[in-house]
Amino acid sequence: MSLLSAIMDLLLFNIGELATLSSGDVSKPLSGTEMSNREKLIMDPGYSILTSKGKIAKIGPEEELLEEFAPDMESGKSNLIEIIDVNGAALIPGLVDCHTHLLWSGDRSNEIRLRQNGLTYQDISNQGGGIAKTVNSTRNASRKELESIGNRNLSQSSHYGTTTIEAKSGYGLSVDSEIKILQATSSLNGIRQNVLSTWLGAHDFPKDKTSSEYMDELIHEQLPLIAENDLAKWIDVFCEPGWFNLEQTETLVKNAKGFGLKSRLHVDEFVDSGGLSLAAELGSCSADHVGFSNSDSRDKANKSGTMQVFLPGTPYVLGKDLGDGIKECLDNNWNFSLATDFNPNCQTLSLPFVGSLATHRIGIDPLTALVACTRNPASSLNAELENCVGSIHVGGPADFNILNSKLVDYWCQTPGSSPISKTFFSGSIVKS
Ligand code: NIG
Ligand code: FE
Numbered sequence: 001m002s003l004l005s006a007i008m009d010l011l012l013f014n015i016g017e018l019a020t021l022s023s024g025d026v027s028k029p030l031s032g033t034e035m036s037n038r039e040k041l042i043m044d045p046g047y048s049i050l051t052s053k054g055k056i057a058k059i060g061p062e063e064e065l066l067e068e069f070a071p072d073m074e075s076g077k078s079n080l081i082e083i084i085d086v087n088g089a090a091l092i093p094g095l096v097d098c099h100t101h102l103l104w105s106g107d108r109s110n111e112i113r114l115r116q117n118g119l120t121y122q123d124i125s126n127q128g129g130g131i132a133k134t135v136n137s138t139r140n141a142s143r144k145e146l147e148s149i150g151n152r153n154l155s156q157s158s159h160y161g162t163t164t165i166e167a168k169s170g171y172g173l174s175v176d177s178e179i180k181i182l183q184a185t186s187s188l189n190g191i192r193q194n195v196l197s198t199w200l201g202a203h204d205f206p207k208d209k210t211s212s213e214y215m216d217e218l219i220h221e222q223l224p225l226i227a228e229n230d231l232a233k234w235i236d237v238f239c240e241p242g243w244f245n246l247e248q249t250e251t252l253v254k255n256a257k258g259f260g261l262k263s264r265l266h267v268d269e270f271v272d273s274g275g276l277s278l279a280a281e282l283g284s285c286s287a288d289h290v291g292f293s294n295s296d297s298r299d300k301a302n303k304s305g306t307m308q309v310f311l312p313g314t315p316y317v318l319g320k321d322l323g324d325g326i327k328e329c330l331d332n333n334w335n336f337s338l339a340t341d342f343n344p345n346c347q348t349l350s351l352p353f354v355g356s357l358a359t360h361r362i363g364i365d366p367l368t369a370l371v372a373c374t375r376n377p378a379s380s381l382n383a384e385l386e387n388c389v390g391s392i393h394v395g396g397p398a399d400f401n402i403l404n405s406k407l408v409d410y411w412c413q414t415p416g417s418s419p420i421s422k423t424f425f426s427g428s429i430v431k432s
Pocket of ligand 2: 099100101266341343
């Protein structure tokens, strides 16, 4: 029996607000005021959902679905279908976290004191802290240890409602260690979430190699092995002055393209170095951080279909301003997404917390923030998935969250705790 046919069909009734987010072509992102259009994105209470074999089979008026599929409600269950009373709670799609550094070992909690004493991210890195420190501890961890760390991290992410997550390597910086991280990552795919890997060998230069030696290793050793063994869907590069420059980034992305790997890039996190503009020219699927990117580059990225991904958790933990980039995108109808950037500095896998930063601190509407954590990031990942995630639509995967509230807006209004009572991934409960 296949795994999917073992999944019980479900009928959910007594649903509060239902955020399907499924207007128009669900594979495409939304922008500007489309993102907060409640009439188009949220169904009023009174609708039921039927799932079958892990997919959404029907969405329709509750009375009709109950009559057709659950004429004998008393039993609550039959051999064929499980009937779930949602008790008036709101439903939202499974959340989609499109930027995480999921797998690493070690602890850099001490760096907060260094920052409070006036050191910058760059200063800490120059002193042997930062990425290099995590690389040492991650190189020393076995694949088994990394799998167990990853499993713990994914359980956190699931606790906060994420059903599709992107996971970068980047704390190995050697052939064996990068492969170890990517193999551990792929073993975690499909347990509670879709886990999609990105190769970030170009996260930093290892201390034991010159930059040209490491560029050679990336292009001639890591890349071919990773591509030929299908260990990653994308290449990522930390394109920032002091790390990989524009020329090195372009070389890496073009070589990866030759192996069929698309790109998602770290750009313009600390300064505007032209990273977003380059990502647009290279046709990257996404350009992430983009805190300091200029308006022309944002416009160019939007035209080329490069998703701008804001990571407000990072400036938050670094004690920096969250910037105006998100508002600028909204005002100009430029597509954007939000993600956690989970890493040793920014230790959150909670998209609801990121939604809280976006609503409570940046001032965007909760529904807009929800679209930026579901359908929009999904549009930059869907090509690598069997089904289109990020919305609730017939034929799509039965990935959704039941909230602890009747209102969709609640999804990002509980900073510090999870707003979610139950999470379904492919029609099965993964958090309850
Ligand atoms: O996206 N800035 C580059 N990479 C990570 C942080 C890496 C680290 O500090 O360990 C980021 O913020
Ligand atoms: Fe990152």
